[in-house]
Amino acid sequence: MVESNCVIETMGLTKKFRDFWGHTRVIAVDQLDLRIYEGEVFGLLGPNGSGKSTTIKMLLGLLNPSRGLSKVLGQPPGDVKMNKRIGYLPEESYLYPYLNARETLDFYGRIFGLSRAERKSRIDSLIEMVGLTGNTRRPVAEFSKGMMRRIGLAQSLINDPDLLILDEPTSGLDPLGTRQIKELIVELGQRGKTILLCSHLLADVEDVCSRVGIMYGGKLHKLGTLDELLSKSESTQIETKHLSPEAIEKIKEIIQDDQIEIQVPKEKLEDYFLRIVEQAQSEKVATSGALIGGQVSDFLGSAENKPTDMISDLVKGKELSETTAQSDQATTTPITPTKTVDKNLLSSLTKDDKAANQTVPVTSEDIPQEPDKPQVSVDHNLIDQLTDQPDKPAEDSQDDDAEKDR
Amino acid sequence: MRLFLRIITLPITIWFIALPILLWCLDRYVMKGRLWAVAYNVSREVFRMRGLMIFMIFLTLLYTVCFAIWVHNGTGEGDEKVQTYLSYSLSFAVTILSFFAIFISILTISREIKEKDIFMVTTKPIRRGEIFVGKLFGLFILNFIFVVNIGFIIYVVTNIMAAYSVVNENQRERLQDKVLVARKFVKPESLMIDEEVQRRVDEKSAEIIEEQFMEDPEVIEKMRKRLYKEYKAIVTVEKTSVEPSKQISFHFKDIAPIDAEHGYVYICYNQQAALTPESEKVIGEWTYSNSDLSHEVFSPIHTTYDLLRKPHEFKIDKTKLAKNGELFVEYRNSVLNYPASVIFPVQTGIEVRYVAGSFQENYLRCLLLIYFRLILISILGLSVGAFLSFPVATLILIVTFVLGLASNFILDAISWEADSVIHEKLIRYVMFFVPNYISYDPVPDIEKGRQVIGLSQIWFDINTFMADWKKPMPIKWNDLIGVLILKDLFVTTVVSIFGYLSFRFRELARVIV
Numbered sequence: 001m002v003e004s005n006c007v008i009e010t011m012g013l014t015k016k017f018r019d020f021w022g023h024t025r026v027i028a029v030d031q032l033d034l035r036i037y038e039g040e041v042f043g044l045l046g047p048n049g050s051g052k053s054t055t056i057k058m059l060l061g062l063l064n065p066s067r068g069l070s071k072v073l074g075q076p077p078g079d080v081k082m083n084k085r086i087g088y089l090p091e092e093s094y095l096y097p098y099l100n101a102r103e104t105l106d107f108y109g110r111i112f113g114l115s116r117a118e119r120k121s122r123i124d125s126l127i128e129m130v131g132l133t134g135n136t137r138r139p140v141a142e143f144s145k146g147m148m149r150r151i152g153l154a155q156s157l158i159n160d161p162d163l164l165i166l167d168e169p170t171s172g173l174d175p176l177g178t179r180q181i182k183e184l185i186v187e188l189g190q191r192g193k194t195i196l197l198c199s200h201l202l203a204d205v206e207d208v209c210s211r212v213g214i215m216y217g218g219k220l221h222k223l224g225t226l227d228e229l230l231s232k233s234e235s236t237q238i239e240t241k242h243l244s245p246e247a248i249e250k251i252k253e254i255i256q257d258d259q260i261e262i263q264v265p266k267e268k269l270e271d272y273f274l275r276i277v278e279q280a281q282s283e284k285v286a287t288s289g290a291l292i293g294g295q296v297s298d299f300l301g302s303a304e305n306k307p308t309d310m311i312s313d314l315v316k317g318k319e320l321s322e323t324t325a326q327s328d329q330a331t332t333t334p335i336t337p338t339k340t341v342d343k344n345l346l347s348s349l350t351k352d353d354k355a356a357n358q359t360v361p362v363t364s365e366d367i368p369q370e371p372d373k374p375q376v377s378v379d380h381n382l383i384d385q386l387t388d389q390p391d392k393p394a395e396d397s398q399d400d401d402a403e404k405d406r
Numbered sequence: 407m408r409l410f411l412r413i414i415t416l417p418i419t420i421w422f423i424a425l426p427i428l429l430w431c432l433d434r435y436v437m438k439g440r441l442w443a444v445a446y447n448v449s450r451e452v453f454r455m456r457g458l459m460i461f462m463i464f465l466t467l468l469y470t471v472c473f474a475i476w477v478h479n480g481t482g483e484g485d486e487k488v489q490t491y492l493s494y495s496l497s498f499a500v501t502i503l504s505f506f507a508i509f510i511s512i513l514t515i516s517r518e519i520k521e522k523d524i525f526m527v528t529t530k531p532i533r534r535g536e537i538f539v540g541k542l543f544g545l546f547i548l549n550f551i552f553v554v555n556i557g558f559i560i561y562v563v564t565n566i567m568a569a570y571s572v573v574n575e576n577q578r579e580r581l582q583d584k585v586l587v588a589r590k591f592v593k594p595e596s597l598m599i600d601e602e603v604q605r606r607v608d609e610k611s612a613e614i615i616e617e618q619f620m621e622d623p624e625v626i627e628k629m630r631k632r633l634y635k636e637y638k639a640i641v642t643v644e645k646t647s648v649e650p651s652k653q654i655s656f657h658f659k660d661i662a663p664i665d666a667e668h669g670y671v672y673i674c675y676n677q678q679a680a681l682t683p684e685s686e687k688v689i690g691e692w693t694y695s696n697s698d699l700s701h702e703v704f705s706p707i708h709t710t711y712d713l714l715r716k717p718h719e720f721k722i723d724k725t726k727l728a729k730n731g732e733l734f735v736e737y738r739n740s741v742l743n744y745p746a747s748v749i750f751p752v753q754t755g756i757e758v759r760y761v762a763g764s765f766q767e768n769y770l771r772c773l774l775l776i777y778f779r780l781i782l783i784s785i786l787g788l789s790v791g792a793f794l795s796f797p798v799a800t801l802i803l804i805v806t807f808v809l810g811l812a813s814n815f816i817l818d819a820i821s822w823e824a825d826s827v828i829h830e831k832l833i834r835y836v837m838f839f840v841p842n843y844i845s846y847d848p849v850p851d852i853e854k855g856r857q858v859i860g861l862s863q864i865w866f867d868i869n870t871f872m873a874d875w876k877k878p879m880p881i882k883w884n885d886l887i888g889v890l891i892l893k894d895l896f897v898t899t900v901v902s903i904f905g906y907l908s909f910r911f912r913e914l915a916r917v918i919v
Contacts (some may be wrong), residue, residue, distance in 0.1 A: 017916075060529045062915040084531040094522040096447065098454040110443035111530045139454075155526065 007163055007194045008036040008059060012068035015054050015218075028054040030218035031068070036196060036211075041189040043209035044198045047277055051218040052198045053091055056167055059196075060088060073163060084112065087161030091168045091198075093152030097141030101132050101151050104140055105158055112159045126154040131180070145172035153181065164188060167198045182208050206269040214273060216280040230272055429543045440532050444540025445547060448514050452548055462506065462552075469498040470559045474567055484572035485581040492564050492585070493853035499556045500776050500849060506552065507780045508803045511545050511787025515909070516796040524914050534910045538792070545784040549777060557773040583669070583761070588768035588857040591674075592758045594656035594735075597645045599752070603637045610637075647680065647749040653738040656756055661731040663724055663760040670721035671760040673735060678749040679714050686714050688748055689740035696728035724760075733758060762857050771858040772848040779843065783807070785898050789905020793912060810843040 013032040016024045029051040036042045046052045057063040059070055061078025075082035095104055102123055109119035127133055130150035140148060149172050156164060166185070170178040178201075185195055185208045199205050205212060206226065213223040222229060243251070433441035453459060477491045515538075518524045528534060568586060572578050611630050620626050648654045661671060679688060692708040705726065712718045727733055735756070739748045750756050786806070790799040809816060848858045 057915045060525075062525055062528065063913045078528075080531045080533055083529055086529065088526070088529045090522070090525050092522075094524075094526050096451070096523055098451055099447075103450075107443055107447055108526070108530060110439050111527065111532050113438040113440065113531070152526075159530075 005038040006035050007038050007040075008034065008070075008072050008196065010034045010055070010059075010068065010070040013055065013058060013065050013070050014067040015051070015058060015063060016066040027218050029058065029065075032215075032218070032220055034213060034220060034223070036194060038194055039189070039192050040211055041185060041195045041197065041209045043205035043212040044196060044215065045200075045202065045205060045212055045273055046215035048200075050215040052215055053167055054218075055215075056165055056196070056198060060086070060165070084159065085162040087156035087159060087164045089152050089156040089164075089166045089169055091171070093148040095140045095148060095151060095155075098139060100137050100139050101127060101143075101154075102136045104151060105155055108155045109158050114158070122158055126157060129184075130154045131177070146174055146177055149173055150177065153184075162193060164193055164195045165198075166195065168200065169197065170199065170201055170204055178204065202269045202273050212269075214276050216277055221276055221280055226269065230269060429539065429546075433540075433543070440536050441540040441543055444527075444532075444537055445544035448510075448541050448544025449548055451514060452510050462502075465502055466499075466556060466559065469495050469502070470556070470563050473498075474563045478567060478571055483580075484568075484574075484577040485585050487571045488564060488567050488581060489585045489853055491567055492560070493849060495560050495563070496772070496776075496849045496852065499560065500779070500847075503549070503552055503556065503776070503780055504783055504807060505804075507545070507549060507783040508787050508800060508807065510548065511784040512791035512796055512799045512803065514541055514545070514791070515788055516791040516794070516799060519792075519914060520795065522915075528914060535906060538788070538906050538909055541788055542785065545788065546781060549780040549784060553773055553777045553780065557769070557776075561769060583672075584855045586765040587761050587855045588763035588765060589759045589855045590662075590762040590857050592658050592661055592760070594658055594756060597752070599638070599641050599645050602645070603634060603641045606637045606641070607633045642752060643749065646752060646755060647747045648737060648739040649747045650739050650744040651741040653736050654750070655734060655736040656750075658733040658735065658758045659731060661727055661733055661758055661760055662762070663727075664762060665724075669724055669761065671724055671727065671733075671758055672719045672721050673756070674717060674719040674759055675737075675750065675756040676717045676754050677712060677714055678751060679743075680747040680749060681745050682714060683743060683746050687711055688714060688743045688746060690748065691738040691740060692720070693736045693738075694722060694726070695734045695736075696726060696732060697734065719759075759856075765855075768852060768855075768858050772852045775848040775858060782898050785902045789901045792905040792909035807843075 010032050013029055013034075014027070015029040017026040017028055019025050028049075032051070032055060034055075044052050044055070054063060058065050059072050059077055070077055072079075073082045073085055096107070099107065105123045105126060106119055109122065114122065127136055130153055132147060132150055132154075135143070135147065140151060143151065149169070153166075153169060156166070169181050169185075173181065182204060185197065189195055189208070189210070197205060197209060209226065211223070211225050212229065214221050429441060433439060433445075473495055474491055477487050477494075480487065482490070518527075524537075527537060564586075568581060572581055607630055610633055611626070614620065614629060615626060620629070646654075663669065663671060673692070673694070677688060677690070688711075690710045690712070692705075692710065694705045694708075705722075708720060710718065710720070722733075735758075737748070737750075739746075783803070787799070787803055790802055794802070850856070851858045
């Protein structure tokens with residue numbers, strides 16, 4: 001039973017890939033139950049091979065499900081009437097290389113049965129929207145990946161779709177293009193379009209999606225709004241501009257009066273995602289997709305510093321970065337044996353007024369040294385000449401460290 | 407029966423002529439331009455393969471213009487040069503265009519599936535059937551463009567050659583009578599071979615059944631088949647051979663030249679001999695009449711001294727023909743040939759040739775036949791390409807094409823021992839799926855000035871059909887329908903339905919290597 005405002009619905013959707021003899025080799029999607037509602041910007045996340053694209057392909061009729069049902073816009077997958085209301089951008093822009101940008105859009109416009117005038121006006125505005133105005137006559141084969149992506153996006157919008165399915169829409173795009181697409185998704189979402197977004201770029205998903213689902217090993221592990229998934233209910237965080245001690249005292253009083261808007265602090269989606277995947281791995285959930293954190297092959301340079309568990313490194317990003325920073329400091333220590341911390345920088349990070357304009361001496365004993373690393377003697381005069389700041393060597397170095405910490 | 411076959415085959419022909427027009431109407435009013443969008447895309451895809459296009463232009467120049475210069479500068483009579491040019495340039499064109507049709511028909515669909523461009527199209531409001539038919543539509547247009555262009559070039563160059571290579575009146579006459587013309591070839595009326603064979607088989611089999619007390623119908627049927635084969639060989643030799651000092655007569659019907667008052671009809675023959683003389687030549691005396699030879703013989707005796715196993719001909723004034731188009735020809739084997747008996751083989755022994763149409767009309771028919779062949783290949787290519795990868799599909803189609811070119815030989819070789827169970831139950835049906843390009847090849851006809859078979863006979867060679875299927879057993883309806891349908895059209899239809907269904911229901915996102 002499809003709910004009236006349910007745009008995509010799957011019930012026990014399963015896809016098994018079999019070999020020539022009919023033996024099941026891979027279960028790409030396993031018992032997927034998913035509902036995406038009208039006007040929603042839904043993000044489908046998952047590591048490589050988790051079944052995201054397979055799900056999309058089943059929804060579009062490019063693959064037949066082994067078991068289960070799915071309905072898109074109330075119709076079974078592949079229905080022609082349904083396709084009229086869908087815009088689809090695959091994980092790569094599969095475009096005819098011999099057509100130019102205008103011809104490509106014109107071809108798809110014809111398939112949608114648009115009139116000549118309508119095609120022309122839509123093509124013009126879409127080409128302008130994706131920033132390819134100067135490249136309409138070049139064959140698509142000559143386009144860069146990002147440009148192909150843009151024209152791919154344009155073709156997915158030529159029919160003014162009610163449902164937009166975007167598979168990795170920002171892959172290959174420059175930051176400007178990425179930003180543009182994110183804005184576009186938000187804008188389309190605000191206009192009531194339903195968008196299914198499939199992406200590895202968690203920041204993108206976090207920026208634009210109202211609800212996300214995380215897949216691993218063909219199964220949906222988590223589903224919910226970003227607030228639901230990322231809220232840390234056990235603690236409270238107040239974020240504000242710089243406050244004086246008096247103001248802090250006041251806040252304490254206000255909190256006691258319960259007259260302040262208090263938000264539950266949010267975890268970063270990236271951390272959350274990695275935690276879910278790590279958990280699934282630790283539970284030995286079967287997957288046909290890529291595994292995380294394989295060791296670097298021995299033939300690739302020195303195997304002395306073998307990475308251990310990349311996922312935990314990523315989760316424990318802070319500690320890792322601190323260690324790295326310390327390690328970097330250790331390397332640079334012989335150059336500046338005594339350092340002073342820039343208190344302005346610290347205060348900007350910690351918002352501590354009292355700490356401002358004070359310098360805390362940091363000696364080389366405070367910083368762990370690499371025991372095996374030979375000490376390098378450096379010509380300080382030469383460094384001064386190169387940096388052209390002979391009076392502030394320690395401060396510069398500290399700025400770099402702060403940048404790394406950031 | 408012939409009329410029935412003509413009635414059946416005519417709509418099929420019209421269907422193929424009308425198909426592109428029908429598709430256009432369907433697209434315009436039902437599919438709202440979707441078919442045309444796909445078809446136009448196929449054309450653009452092919453025309454924008456620059457390497458392929460340059461190669462095609464190079465080949466076209468090679469076998470049209472360069473070959474003409476080479477033939478023109480060679481030795482031989484002027485009319486023969488034109489004949490040679492026409493034959494080779496058209497043959498080469500057909501071969502190249504066939505390979506081209508194989509290549510583009512497979513490529514246009516398999517590339518799209520492999521490169522996944524099809525993902526973008528099938529997720530749009532277009533049925534897969536429309537994509538399939540749209541591509542077919544595009545291939546029809548492409549093949550049409552290529553056939554028209556190459557046909558036009560060869561026609562122009564042929565006429566230029568005719569103007570520059572023919573240097574005297576004799577050559578010009580031969581050119582007009584034998585090359586740049588459409589002639590019908592009339593075989594003699596049946597020599598009653600089958601009837602005679604049947605009579606002897608009946609007699610002999612009755613005798614054997616009585617002697618051996620045979621009751622099992624299967625055994626009797628097998629025995630009759632064996633007898634038929636043996637008697638056929640004996641009777642054929644008896645009916646077509648002439649001992650020294652004996653004569654054989656041939657009766658021709660329905661000779662209807664377009665201009666009955668002027669020009670000639672040609673008696674063409676090819677003799678063989680039992681006990682070949684040392685000179686390998688035989689002397690023959692010919693007489694001909696417009697009525698049964700026993701009543702009136704008006705022709706002078708035409709004596710020939712011809713090399714065996716070579717085609718020869720002599721001409722007769724058209725005015726000597728009967729009003730109803732009948733002609734009786736009698737051959738007497740000279741006593742000087744003793745002991746050689748002269749044989750006129752059933753298929754190639756003797757025929758009457760007469761002008762039945764213009765070269766231009768004949769040439770158009772020839773191009774139309776070539777176009778139909780390309781369409782058949784394209785349908786096969788598209789169908790196979792819909793479920794197989796490009797290299798595999800190409801290999802299969804090239805093998806099928808080559809088999810089609812050699813199918814007479816292969817069919818003969820395979821059906822030599824046609825009594826075997828494997829042949830009856832399997833090979834017979836498998837071989838139906840092999841196209842027969844030799845039987846429907848229009849190029850040898852146009853080369854000899856032979857009228858290319860009529861449009862209603864494009865799909866089935868009626869004469870061959872009658873000869874092949876008029877076996878000792880009476881023709882059964884299911885056999886007739888089988889033959890009628892189980893030819894190129896049937897094969898093409900089956901394969902295209904299979905291709906469409908596999909394209910319709912296959913998982914496009916799954917790669918098949």
